Amino acid sequence: MIPVTTFSGRTVALFGLGGSGLATALALNEGGAHVIACDDNPAKMAEANARGIETGDLRNADWSRFSSFILSPGVPLTHPEPHWSAKLARAAGVEIIGDIELFCREREKIAPNAPFVAITGTNGKSTTTALIAHILREAGRDVQMGGNIGTAILSLEPPADDRIHVIECSSFQIDLAPSLAPTMGVHLNLSPDHIDRHGTMEDYAAIKQRLVAKAGLAVIGVDDPMSRAIADSCQAKGVNVARVSVEPLGVKGVFADGETLVGVTVSGAAPVANLSGIGSLRGAHNAQNAAAAVAVALASGISPEEIRAGLHTFPGLPHRMEEVGRIGSTLFINDSKATNADSTEKALKSFDDILWILGGKAKEGGIEPLTSYFPKIRKAYLIGAAADEFAGTLGSDVPHVQCGTLDNAVAQAAADAQALGSPAVVLLSPACASYDQFPNYEVRGNHFRDLVRALPGLEAKGA
Structure with a gap:
C-alpha cells in the first residue's frame, strides 16, 4: 500500500467503493486523512465500514468540510451527465480528483525522481503495460505494475528512486489527474471509444494528450491522424518526443519493419529486435505495442540483448490472442x-x-x-x-x-x-x-x- 500522507489531517469525500475506490480510502486513512466514503451499493458501504472506513450519505453532507473529492473513474464526471456527487463537489468549489492524482502528489512529496511510466491509448494499452513491465523485470529492475490493468495504483509499493512504476491509465483516470507528469508517457493510438463519457472525439483526444503533455519523454504512436497531431503538438511545445509506428520513421523513435523493430536516433537507424516466432506478439497491432515497449526500455537503459530476451519470454495476457x-x-x-x-x-x-x-x-x-x-x-x-x-x-x-x-x-x-x-x-x-x-x-x-x-x-x- 502507498499511504497518502499528502492529505494527512484533511477531511476528504470519496465516492465509489469498488476495488480501486476501497484501496484509495484505505490508503488515505493510512496516511492520516479523515475519509467520508459513499457508494450507491449498500453492500460496498458495509464492506468499507468493516475495513475501518467511515461512510456517510454525501447528499446531505456539509461540503465545506472537504478539502477534496475523490471520484471513482467509473463514475461519470461530465458526460452523459455529471454524477450527483460531482455536481455537489463543483457547487461547493471542491476539487475532483482520482487515485492516479493521489499517487502523483505522493510521489512528488516522497520520491520526485522515482521512475514512473504511464501508458494509454484506445487499444493495446494493457499488452504494452504488461510488456514494458516484463522487459524491465527480466532485466533485473524493481517494477510495480498496476492502474487500469488490474491492481489499484495505491495498492502497490510506494515510489522510490530505484523502483519503476508502470501504470496503465484509462481516459477516465487521466481526466481525474491534473498533475499527471510521468517520467515517460506512452500514447499508442486513438479510435472512437467512450464518446458517451467524453462528449466528442476531440475531447477524448485532448484528455489522452494530457498523459504525454508533461512527460519527460513522450512515446507516441503515429499510425492514426489524431495521434500524429498529438505528437506534433507536444513537440511544438518542447516535449521530448519519440514516435513509434508500423511504418518507417525518419525521426527519433522505434518502428516495425515487418517483424523487425528498428530504433532511430540522431546516429541513424539500427535493428533492435525481431518478433518472429513470438506467439504472444502476433500482428501489426502488437508490433506497434512492442515498438512502444522497446522505446521505453531503451530510454530506461535496457540493452538490446536484454530487450530481446524479454520479448521472447513475454507470456502475453489472458484472453488476448x-x-x-x-x-x-x-x-x-x-x-x-x-x-x-x-x-x-x-x-x-x-x-x-x-x-x-x-x-x-x-x-x-x-x-x-x-x-x-x-x-x-x-x-x-x-x-x-x-x-x-x-x-x-x-x-x-x-x-x-x-x-x-x-x-x-x-x-x-x-x-x-x-x-x-x-x-x-x-x-x-x-x-x-x-x-x-x-x-x-x-x-x-x-x-x-x-x-x-x-x-x-x-x-x-x-x-
Missing part, C-alpha cells in the same frame, strides 16, 4: 477479450485457415465490418444470442453451424480440425459481449481454456 495449446498441427487461440468487430479484426488479420467460434450479445454493426476476412475462414461455429444474425451475415460465403453453446462449438471445431488433416487455427474471437451466457469475457475465456485443455492429445503451451 492467448495460445492455449496444440493438437497436432491445430492451434487453439483464446481471444475472448474481442467483444466487438474491431477487436476481432486483429485476430482475423493474424491467422489463416481459421475455424472461428463467435457469437454472444452482439454490438452495433455486428460482424459486417469483417466481411473482407471471410476468405480466411474455413468454417464458423455460432453461439449465443447473435447466432441467427451472424448466420445471416456469413450467408453462403462461409460454411457455418449453429452450436448454441461454447461447449458444443469447441467439440465440433476440434473434430473438424482433426478431419482436415492440415494446419488450422481454432479461434475463439466472439466479436460480442459475453453476458447472454457468461458474466464477463474472462469467465468465457476461462471456460474455453478448460474445454480445450480437456481435449485428448493437447500439447498445452509451456508443456
Whole structure:
C-alpha cells in the first residue's frame, strides 16, 4: 500500500467503493486523512465500514468540510451527465480528483525522481503495460505494475528512486489527474471509444494528450491522424518526443519493419529486435505495442540483448490472442477479450485457415465490418444470442453451424480440425459481449481454456 500522507489531517469525500475506490480510502486513512466514503451499493458501504472506513450519505453532507473529492473513474464526471456527487463537489468549489492524482502528489512529496511510466491509448494499452513491465523485470529492475490493468495504483509499493512504476491509465483516470507528469508517457493510438463519457472525439483526444503533455519523454504512436497531431503538438511545445509506428520513421523513435523493430536516433537507424516466432506478439497491432515497449526500455537503459530476451519470454495476457495449446498441427487461440468487430479484426488479420467460434450479445454493426476476412475462414461455429444474425451475415460465403453453446462449438471445431488433416487455427474471437451466457469475457475465456485443455492429445503451451 502507498499511504497518502499528502492529505494527512484533511477531511476528504470519496465516492465509489469498488476495488480501486476501497484501496484509495484505505490508503488515505493510512496516511492520516479523515475519509467520508459513499457508494450507491449498500453492500460496498458495509464492506468499507468493516475495513475501518467511515461512510456517510454525501447528499446531505456539509461540503465545506472537504478539502477534496475523490471520484471513482467509473463514475461519470461530465458526460452523459455529471454524477450527483460531482455536481455537489463543483457547487461547493471542491476539487475532483482520482487515485492516479493521489499517487502523483505522493510521489512528488516522497520520491520526485522515482521512475514512473504511464501508458494509454484506445487499444493495446494493457499488452504494452504488461510488456514494458516484463522487459524491465527480466532485466533485473524493481517494477510495480498496476492502474487500469488490474491492481489499484495505491495498492502497490510506494515510489522510490530505484523502483519503476508502470501504470496503465484509462481516459477516465487521466481526466481525474491534473498533475499527471510521468517520467515517460506512452500514447499508442486513438479510435472512437467512450464518446458517451467524453462528449466528442476531440475531447477524448485532448484528455489522452494530457498523459504525454508533461512527460519527460513522450512515446507516441503515429499510425492514426489524431495521434500524429498529438505528437506534433507536444513537440511544438518542447516535449521530448519519440514516435513509434508500423511504418518507417525518419525521426527519433522505434518502428516495425515487418517483424523487425528498428530504433532511430540522431546516429541513424539500427535493428533492435525481431518478433518472429513470438506467439504472444502476433500482428501489426502488437508490433506497434512492442515498438512502444522497446522505446521505453531503451530510454530506461535496457540493452538490446536484454530487450530481446524479454520479448521472447513475454507470456502475453489472458484472453488476448492467448495460445492455449496444440493438437497436432491445430492451434487453439483464446481471444475472448474481442467483444466487438474491431477487436476481432486483429485476430482475423493474424491467422489463416481459421475455424472461428463467435457469437454472444452482439454490438452495433455486428460482424459486417469483417466481411473482407471471410476468405480466411474455413468454417464458423455460432453461439449465443447473435447466432441467427451472424448466420445471416456469413450467408453462403462461409460454411457455418449453429452450436448454441461454447461447449458444443469447441467439440465440433476440434473434430473438424482433426478431419482436415492440415494446419488450422481454432479461434475463439466472439466479436460480442459475453453476458447472454457468461458474466464477463474472462469467465468465457476461462471456460474455453478448460474445454480445450480437456481435449485428448493437447500439447498445452509451456508443456
